[in-house]
Amino acid sequence: MRGRGRTAFxxxxxxxxxxxxxxxxxxxxxxxxxxxxxxxxxLSARMTPVGTDNxxxxxxxxxxxxxxxxxxxxxxxxxxVIIALALMVAHVVRGKGPVQKFLRSIYLFPQVVxxxxxxxxxxxxxxxxxxxxxxxxxxxxxxxTRTWLGESAWALPSVAVAFVWYAVGFYIMLFAAGLExxxxxxxxxxxxxxxxxxxxxxxxxWHLLWSVKRVAVTxxxxxxxxxxxLVYLMTRGGPDRRSEVMLTYLYEQAFVNSxxxxxxxxxxxxxxxxxxxSLLILxxxxxxPVEARA
Amino acid sequence: MKRFLSGAFLLAFTLxxxxxxxxxxxxxxxxxxEILGQPWALPSVLRFDNYGRAWGEAGIGRAxxxxxxxxxxxxxxxxPIGAMAAYVLAKYxxxxxxxxxxxxxGGMMFPHFLVIVPLFLLMRDLRMLDTVYGLIVVYIAYSxxxxxxxxxxxxxxLPDELAEAAxxxxxxxxxxxxxxMLPLARPGLIVVGIFDAIGLWNEYGLALxxxxxxxxxxxxxxxxxxxxxQQYQSDWGALFAGxxxxxxxxxxxxxxxxxxxxxxxxxxxVKG
Numbered sequence: 001m002r003g004r005g006r007t008a009f010x011x012x013x014x015x016x017x018x019x020x021x022x023x024x025x026x027x028x029x030x031x032x033x034x035x036x037x038x039x040x041x042x043l044s045a046r047m048t049p050v051g052t053d054n055x056x057x058x059x060x061x062x063x064x065x066x067x068x069x070x071x072x073x074x075x076x077x078x079x080x081v082i083i084a085l086a087l088m089v090a091h092v093v094r095g096k097g098p099v100q101k102f103l104r105s106i107y108l109f110p111q112v113v114x115x116x117x118x119x120x121x122x123x124x125x126x127x128x129x130x131x132x133x134x135x136x137x138x139x140x141x142x143x144x145t146r147t148w149l150g151e152s153a154w155a156l157p158s159v160a161v162a163f164v165w166y167a168v169g170f171y172i173m174l175f176a177a178g179l180e181x182x183x184x185x186x187x188x189x190x191x192x193x194x195x196x197x198x199x200x201x202x203x204x205x206w207h208l209l210w211s212v213k214r215v216a217v218t219x220x221x222x223x224x225x226x227x228x229x230l231v232y233l234m235t236r237g238g239p240d241r242r243s244e245v246m247l248t249y250l251y252e253q254a255f256v257n258s259x260x261x262x263x264x265x266x267x268x269x270x271x272x273x274x275x276x277x278s279l280l281i282l283x284x285x286x287x288x289p290v291e292a293r294a
Numbered sequence: 295m296k297r298f299l300s301g302a303f304l305l306a307f308t309l310x311x312x313x314x315x316x317x318x319x320x321x322x323x324x325x326x327x328e329i330l331g332q333p334w335a336l337p338s339v340l341r342f343d344n345y346g347r348a349w350g351e352a353g354i355g356r357a358x359x360x361x362x363x364x365x366x367x368x369x370x371x372x373x374p375i376g377a378m379a380a381y382v383l384a385k386y387x388x389x390x391x392x393x394x395x396x397x398x399x400g401g402m403m404f405p406h407f408l409v410i411v412p413l414f415l416l417m418r419d420l421r422m423l424d425t426v427y428g429l430i431v432v433y434i435a436y437s438x439x440x441x442x443x444x445x446x447x448x449x450x451x452l453p454d455e456l457a458e459a460a461x462x463x464x465x466x467x468x469x470x471x472x473x474x475m476l477p478l479a480r481p482g483l484i485v486v487g488i489f490d491a492i493g494l495w496n497e498y499g500l501a502l503x504x505x506x507x508x509x510x511x512x513x514x515x516x517x518x519x520x521x522x523x524q525q526y527q528s529d530w531g532a533l534f535a536g537x538x539x540x541x542x543x544x545x546x547x548x549x550x551x552x553x554x555x556x557x558x559x560x561x562x563x564v565k566g
Contacts, residue, residue: 004466005466005467006386006467009382009466009467009468010382010386010388012468013378013379013381013382013468013471014378014379014382014383014394016375016378016379017375017376017378017379017398017438017442018379018394020375020431020434020435020438021397021398021401021435021438021439023435024413024416024431024432024434024435024436025401025409025435025436025438025439026397027412027416028409028412028413028416029404029408029409029412031409031412031416032408032409032411032412035411035412085307088303089304089307092300092303092304093304103304103308104556105549105552105556106308106311106312107308107311108548108552108555108556109311109312109315109545109548110311110314110315112492112496112544112545112548112555113315113496113540113541113544113545114495114496114498114513114514114517114540114541114544115496115498115514116496116498116514116515116517116518116540117318117514117517117537117540117541119518120517120518120521120533120537121314121315121317121318121537122314123521124321124329124330124333124530125314125317127330129330129331129333130330130333131314131317131333131334134332134333134334135334138334165310165311165314169311170559173556173559173560174560177560222405225405226405226407228407228498228499229498229499229514229518233518233521247405247407250407250410251407251410254410254411254414255414255503260411260415263411264411264412267407267408267409267410267411268408270405270407270408271404271405271408274405
């Protein structure tokens with residue numbers, strides 16, 4: 001676009017957004033890396049520069065290791081279930097029919113509801129007197145009842161179930177769109193070659209979903225690593241840190257213990273883990289297997 | 295047989311998605327003692343007064359108004375300044391335009407918790423901690439990335455000829471934007487506005503840290519607090535009424551605009 005007053009126009013139109021963004025997003029981001037090199041407790045102004053001490057402490061921190069391990073467990077447990085379930089459901093509800101579209105939109109209900117509502121609802125489902133145990137008792141399966149969120153072996157898997165419930169709708173939509181994108185000729189050719197059912201799925205469809213799978217895995221990593229409200233409200237990371245994740249630990253260090261310097265180091269640590277996993281995904285999905293063959 | 299199996303699977307799956315939501319809805323009109331006493335049973339009496347207690351004594355009414363204020367207040371500033379920036383980035387070539395756009399989009403990559411401590415201290419130093427307008431300012435800043443991302447996509451697809459014609463007719467750059475281009479981008483503004491509104495209405499982490507006092511709390515923070523305080527009073531009826539008050543507006547808005555929301559979600563996913 002040309003015309004008089006172009007430069008002044010560009011500056012004046014960009015200025016408000018840039019100012020907000022620079023002051024409240026970029027500046028704290030820069031400070032985050034800086035703060036992580038200070039020892040800084042409480043609300044006093046006393047900050048002691050300690051170089052990489054916080055990071056060394058992080059490396060040896062058992063609680064952080066546990067939280068990271070739980071994050072990765074959640075990623076694997078919930079991730080496998082979500083992808084398998086989403087693929088199966090997407091296979092049944094793909095297409096442009098009104099019923100299919102309606103069902104897909106129902107599956108997104110949990111996603112548009114606040115994470116707080118999800119967490120509170122599932123807390124009551126897993127309550128010792130809650131929906132799940134009452135259902136098990138009614139079915140005569142008293143032996144299976146648990147205090148779910150209170151037992152160290154079951155707290156994290158219970159959170160994973162709530163996470164799957166919350167997240168799976170989005171992946172159904174994603175995979176339905178992916179299946180929709182497979183050209184008709186491919187399916188016809190497979191038909192002619194007598195490739196059906198599981199055979200066709202593993203040998204043809206699964207490979208053709210390459211780009212959708214990459215998006216799905218990337219989203220999973222980001223979603224799981226950034227889990228906070230669900231764990232914080234369902235279990236507080238307990239019992240005995242058995243469901244602690246990185247961000248609930250960060251919150252504890254920052255706003256319960258007022259360890260601001262160490263908490264920012266934790267934040268940077270979390271960020272590095274997410275970046276590392278993202279790079280790993282880029283590497284694993286570096287080549288479209290279908291394009292390579294063509 | 296195969297059709298039957300996939301039908302049964304689909305039914306079971308759909309029910310398990312809906313069950314917790316319907317259970318919450320049913321529990322919201324139950325006498326409090328029956329929610330954990332007989333979780334599967336229908337209410338023995340319908341207690342609509344749960345909603346009254348949730349709204350009044352439990353503080354959900356005040357939290358509702360706070361959430362409304364924060365959401366509307368954010369959108370009123372966010373949409374115009376986001377659209378202005380997106381328009382310039384989409385239609386005007388200048389040095390650094392690409393880098394600036396990338397800087398905005400980069401904001402979608404990192405979690406808010408990465409900056410939560412510096413942000414908390416910044417807000418404290420600016421004396422905006424625990425103020426509703428402070429949270430609005432932060433929400434505007436953190437919603438810009440997504441807003442600019444979607445709106446750039448809309449403006450890029452508007453033909454340049456329209457803006458050029460307006461300028462030949464004597465409109466300046468700004469008048470061209472406000473009178474011609476912005477009205478044409480209305481569908482985009484609506485979609486991104488709905489998306490932002492849902493996200494802001496539901497937001498928890500930033501609101502938890504930046505609005506500590508009870509009088510300022512937004513709905514998600516208020517509900518979370520209620521879960522803890524009700525452990526002593528056990529008014530679970532009011533708590534579940536509160537849950538429904540949080541999720542109903544969002545589900546209604548979502549149902550109206552679901553096609554548009556699906557498109558935007560997928561567009562974001564496929565490009566991102």
